[in-house]
Amino acid sequence: xxxxxxxxxxxxxxxxxxxxxxxxxxxxxxxxxxxxxxxxxxxxxxxxxxxxxxxxxxxxxxxxxxxxxxxxxxxxxxxxxxxxxxxxxxxxxxxxxxxxxxxxxxxxxxxxxxxxxxxxxxxxxxxxxxxxxxxxxxxxxxxxxxxxxxxxxxxxxxxxxxxxxxxxxxxxxxxxxxxxxxxxxxxxxxxxxxxxxxxxxxxxxxxxxxxxxxxxxxxxxxxxxxxxxxxxxxxxxxxxxxxxxxxxxxxxxxxxxxx
Numbered sequence: 001x002x003x004x005x006x007x008x009x010x011x012x013x014x015x016x017x018x019x020x021x022x023x024x025x026x027x028x029x030x031x032x033x034x035x036x037x038x039x040x041x042x043x044x045x046x047x048x049x050x051x052x053x054x055x056x057x058x059x060x061x062x063x064x065x066x067x068x069x070x071x072x073x074x075x076x077x078x079x080x081x082x083x084x085x086x087x088x089x090x091x092x093x094x095x096x097x098x099x100x101x102x103x104x105x106x107x108x109x110x111x112x113x114x115x116x117x118x119x120x121x122x123x124x125x126x127x128x129x130x131x132x133x134x135x136x137x138x139x140x141x142x143x144x145x146x147x148x149x150x151x152x153x154x155x156x157x158x159x160x161x162x163x164x165x166x167x168x169x170x171x172x173x174x175x176x177x178x179x180x181x182x183x184x185x186x187x188x189x190x191x192x193x194x195x196x197x198x199x200x201x202x203x204x205x206x207x208x209x210x211x212x213x214x215x216x217x218x219x220x221x222x223x224x225x226x227x228x229x230x231x232x233x234x235x236x237x238x239x240x241x242x243x244x245x246x247x248x249x250x251x252x253x254x255x256x257x258x259x
Contacts, residue, residue, distance in 0.1 A: 001130070001241045002171040004048070004075035006138035008037050009085040019090060019109075029097045033089075036096070040089035047121070048075060051129060055248045074131045076244045080124035087117035128247025136162050136170035136242060139200065140191045144178040149185025150229055156180065158204045159211055159238055160190050162197040163218045169201065171241030175208055186227040193221040203238045211238050 002009070012033050015022050026033050052070045075081075091113035098106035142160045156179075159172040180186060190200045199218025202225045205211035213235030219225055 001243060002077045002138060003073060003132070003135055003241065004045075004077055004081070005073040005135075006077075006171050006241070008034075009041060009077050009082055010037060010089060012037070014086055015090060015093075018086065018113075022090070022093065025097055025106075026093070029100050031093055031096055033093065036093045037085075037089045040085055040092055043092075044081075044085055044088060045072060048072060048129070051125065051250065052248075054250050070131055070248065073135050073137070074133070076130035076132060076242060078124065078127075078130045078244070080120055080127060081129075084117055084120035084124055087113050087120055091117050125250070128249045130244025130247050132168065132242050132245045134164050134166055134168060134196060136164040136168050136197065137194045138171040138241065139173040141174050141176045142202070143189040143191055144176050145187045145189075146178070146180055146184045147187045147226060149227065150183060151180065151185050151227065151231060153182040154180055154206060156186050156204055156206065156232075157208045157211060158186075158188055158202065160188065160203070161201045161239070162190070162194060163199045163201065164196055165198050168242050169239055170197075172203065172238045175211070177208075185229075187224050188226075189224045190221065197221060203235070204232055206232070212236060213238075 012023075015033065015037075019025075022033065025031070049072065052072070055070065091110055094106050094110035094113060097103070098110050139160045139162050142158055144156070144158060155177060157175045157177050159175050161172050162170045164170075178186065186204070188202050188204070193200070199220060201218060202214045203211040204214050204227075212233065214227075214233060215225060
């Protein structure tokens with residue numbers, strides 16, 4: 001799973017799954033959907049920050065004890081959080097459209113998705129906000145270059161991931177593509193290793209859907225991967241990122257009478 005700070009949680013394509021006419025609405029009303037996705041994430045970030053501040057301490061017998069200062073970059077994008085972002089983005093899109101035209105149809109959509117966003121947020125906080133102890137950020141697109149070799153001409157699609165000291169693997173980068181002429185080979189290098197990353201993995205394939213892991217063990221942050229003369233191997237498929245280590249729920253404050 002991706003981390004909350006890895007980039008936009010939902011995409012325009014995911015908005016279309018719920019509202020097939022959303023592109024037409026955005027065009028007619030002059031609404032930038034990418035901006036609305038970013039705004040929805042910013043609004044959710046404020047609510048999550050408030051939640052983290054509450055779970056950063058527990059109260060027992062009237063005394064406050066600090067536990068752990070959880071950070072937004074430790075939050076995992078679970079299904080509930082994903083849906084919250086999608087519904088919030090749709091809600092504020094139709095809210096904007098309604099405020100431009102005072103169209104009752106837009107108002108209905110706004111209220112519908114506002115309720116769905118509230119439902120998803122409630123589901124998230126009831127089930128718990130997933131967090132990791134040692135976050136591994138999503139990798140950036142790798143650097144692909146053509147080097148000397150003896151392979152046939154081919155087009156490659158490549159993603160990379162970072163690994164942390166405990167072996168946790170972050171979310172994969174966006175796919176990078178390159179076409180090699182015959183008699184050459186592919187070289188892959190990661191870009192801007194994040195703090196805490198101890199190695200990286202390369203996933204490559206001949207299409208955007210068949211990428212497999214090419215290295216048996218994590219590569220060093222400054223090490224390049226070069227395709228061997230045997231070509232690509234069918235390694236394990238690209239993962240989706242870190243799973244939560246624990247789920248945070250707001251503890252019920254207990255107040256005891258002193259007698």
